[in-house]
Amino acid sequence: MPTLVDTRSVRLHATASDWREAIREAGDALVAAGACASSYTEAMIRSVEEHGPYIVLSPGLALPHARPDNSVTRTALSYVRLTSPVAFGHETNDPVRVVMALAAADGTAHLRALADLATVLADPQRRHRLDNASTPAEVLDALRPPQARPPAGRSTEAAGGTDSPEGADGEGDPGTAEGTADASSSTGSTETTVASTGLVLTVCGNGLGTSLFLKNTLEQVLDTWGWLPYLRVEATDTISARGRAKDADLLLTSGAIAQALGDPGTPVEVIEDFTSLTEVDAALRRTYAV
Known part of the structure; x- marks a missing residue:
């Protein structure tokens, strides 16, 4: 990820009076x-x-961004820390102090960078090192990709430090009706679950x-649950999500996007903190009754 963020795109003492100026700084x-025009x-x-905060x-x-267009010359990230945070209109995550703008030259070049960033911020x-970096070099060091995750498999700890569900160790396959039932019965739950489509949309x-x-x-x-072989996760936009909702077990998104989606006919879980393994873990447990 440091290859996408260089000293020219780091600003540690920026000022902005509102969210538009904050995005302009980034x-x-x-x-x-x-990286772009x-x-x-x-x-x-x-x-x-158009879509809200x-x-x-x-x-x-x-993390402001837009679709790739001719104004983007290379994929890059900027890091801007404001001296005084500003409100973006988000109910729970305001005010914003750090703005990292993403410019993507195409639809795939930034995938690895976002995966690394998600791991760093979780x-x-x-995250503390990043928020308190005093020089651009310290920012780049904090953003350096961590060591590769351990292989998926049996684990004694789930995300966020909670106990891993007994049915989430590879014995219960959520991609089938049998697997979903196994995940429920192994924890003693009496809830009735339906056959999984094997797909989750973000x-x-x-x-x-x-x-x-x-x-x-x-x-x-x-990965921590050992369910990666059984569930496919795809990222999509609001228009595509409406058309594909029926093919998925659930949709994960923000509150603003959930309002725009309305009722897509598939359960929608609102995630407030996209870096929170605990919050995402809880959403999955509600859906799969584990």
Whole structure:
């Protein structure tokens, strides 16, 4: 990830009077790094105007982005820390102090960077280092990808430090009706579950940034459970999510996007903190009765 963030795109003492100026600061940092033109910044602002503050993915941190276009010359991230935080209109994660703008040259080049960022921000110690970095070099060091995760399999601890469900150790396959029943009965639950489609959708306005970030957090939880071989997670936008909802077990998204989706005919779980393994873990347990 440090290859996508360089010293030119780091600003540690930025000022902004509102969320638009905050996005412009982050966009200007991308422009200064030669990643995009200023028109991309305005596209990021329009995306929030259209879809709401879904880009505020955790307390105090926003990830503005827009769809790839001709104004983007290379995939990059900026890191802007405001001297005084500003409100984006998010019910639980305001005010925002850190703005990391994402410019993606295409639909795939940024996938690894977002996966690494999701892992970094889910680690409280790394997040503390990032929030308190005093130099651009310290920011880059805090963003350095952590060691590879251990292989998926049996685990004595689930995400967030809770006990791993007995049915989530590979013995119960959530991709089949039998597997879902196993996951429920193994924990003593009397709830009736339905056959799993084997698909979970994470949804954002563009299907490009925050939905991919949430996808990576969800996959960290599934990895801990040992369920990665059984559930497929796909990131998508609101329009596609409405059409594909019937093919999925559930949709995970922000409150703003959930309102835009309405009732898609499939359970929707609102995630307030996209970096929280515990919150995503709880959403999965409600759906799969484990």
